[in-house]
Amino acid sequence: MITLQDIGKTYAPGTKQEVKALKDISLKIEKGEIFGVIGLSGAGKSTLIRMINFLEIPTTGTVEVDGVILNSLAPRELRNMRRKIGMIFQSFNLLSSATVADNIAFPLRLEKKLSESEIKERVQYLLGLVGLEEKANMYPAQLSGGQKQRVGIARALAGDPKVLLCDEATSALDPKTTSSILELLLDLRQKLNLTIVIITHQMEVIKECCDRVAVIDGGVITEMGRTIDVFTNPQKELTRRLVSAVIHQELPELLAHTEIVKEYHEGAKAVIELLFLGPKADAPVIVDVAKECQVSISLLSGNIDHIQKEPFGHMIVEVAGSKEEIKKAIVEFERRVHKVEVLGYDERKQLSEF
Ligand SMILES: Nc1ncnc2c1ncn2[C@@H]1O[C@H](COP(=O)(O)OP(=O)(O)O)[C@@H](O)[C@H]1O
Ligand SMILES: [Mg+2]
Numbered sequence: 001m002i003t004l005q006d007i008g009k010t011y012a013p014g015t016k017q018e019v020k021a022l023k024d025i026s027l028k029i030e031k032g033e034i035f036g037v038i039g040l041s042g043a044g045k046s047t048l049i050r051m052i053n054f055l056e057i058p059t060t061g062t063v064e065v066d067g068v069i070l071n072s073l074a075p076r077e078l079r080n081m082r083r084k085i086g087m088i089f090q091s092f093n094l095l096s097s098a099t100v101a102d103n104i105a106f107p108l109r110l111e112k113k114l115s116e117s118e119i120k121e122r123v124q125y126l127l128g129l130v131g132l133e134e135k136a137n138m139y140p141a142q143l144s145g146g147q148k149q150r151v152g153i154a155r156a157l158a159g160d161p162k163v164l165l166c167d168e169a170t171s172a173l174d175p176k177t178t179s180s181i182l183e184l185l186l187d188l189r190q191k192l193n194l195t196i197v198i199i200t201h202q203m204e205v206i207k208e209c210c211d212r213v214a215v216i217d218g219g220v221i222t223e224m225g226r227t228i229d230v231f232t233n234p235q236k237e238l239t240r241r242l243v244s245a246v247i248h249q250e251l252p253e254l255l256a257h258t259e260i261v262k263e264y265h266e267g268a269k270a271v272i273e274l275l276f277l278g279p280k281a282d283a284p285v286i287v288d289v290a291k292e293c294q295v296s297i298s299l300l301s302g303n304i305d306h307i308q309k310e311p312f313g314h315m316i317v318e319v320a321g322s323k324e325e326i327k328k329a330i331v332e333f334e335r336r337v338h339k340v341e342v343l344g345y346d347e348r349k350q351l352s353e354f
Helices: 045-052 075-082 100-111 116-129 145-156 175-192 203-209 227-232 237-246 278-282 285-293 323-336
Strands: 002-011 019-029 034-038 060-065 085-089 163-167 195-200 212-217 220-226 269-277 296-307 310-320 339-346
Touching: 002 045, 019 045, 019 060, 019 220, 034 045, 034 175, 034 203, 045 060, 045 163, 045 195, 085 145, 100 116, 100 145, 116 145, 145 175, 163 175, 175 195, 175 203, 195 203, 203 227, 203 237, 203 296, 212 227, 212 237, 220 227, 220 237, 227 237, 227 269, 227 296, 227 310, 269 323, 278 310, 285 296, 285 323, 310 323, 323 339
Parallel strands: 034 195, 034 212, 085 163, 163 195
Antiparallel strands: 002 019, 002 060, 212 220, 269 310, 269 339, 296 310
């Protein structure tokens, strides 16, 4: 649905204020996908999303949306093309002197294609989509942040776009309201077959609803992949930091104070990290492996989280047994869980007894 090819953007080129905001960005976003872009402030996220509707013109490279290369369009064609692309913002950008219904009707009235009664009908439908039927005649100041963003979404969808761009759309909202807006986006993707691009500095947002994610740093995409893969196997330091903010994988305090060595030696216990994914996340793996391999297993830390509603478990266990038994237990874990990492061996008492 969206292809960015070798995109670069330099602000104020040739001057003292020159900023290379984007460098050589290439990516493809599939129809119906929810694609996230995450990065720190100033990384180039807003610049990137504004390329997709040509609110900013790239210095180099081409942008293609739904088979049309935007670089080649005359201003009028570009205006038409933009109707296929809705956008919502962190600050909602509503007209404070207009009612909810008039805010939503605004782009339709500009377009002058529909009669007033058709507009009224369409607004009613959009209010229903975002769950604001009761608020049609209220003013933005009378709404909560979440309700304002729902109006923003309804207005962005007024022209029946194929693509919805979200620039930090939940950054001004509390966590619970953020979740409800993300639920709404997931629901709208389904109902309207939308392609959604979300840019955010909140990893939580990516975790809850993005199919794929790109990490942007200094105007460059440093990592890109399925959300589940990036979360379970981050490659770059920045990505690891972003992921660890929402998924707690730090070694427990206990381990930080215990010496663990790489090699097995007589009487050592193995400290093993396990990652569980999908339906397997709640299988009785620990009990099964303990029984099967005749080892004793203590849980040192563990939690279960969700990535796009998929269960995702993380555990650190300590396995006590003979060298052969531990080896067998590792093989059995590998058969049953997503990822197994032997952190090392500890020869002291069972850690959990400390
Ligand atoms: N209109 C502009 N003129 C000059 N520099 C800009 C403009 N917009 C953004 N920048 C600069 O480009 C870089 C990326 O900005 P931006 O895309 O807004 O980042 P983000 O949204 O990730 O915080 C920053 O260094 C910013 O100062
Ligand atoms: Mg921004």
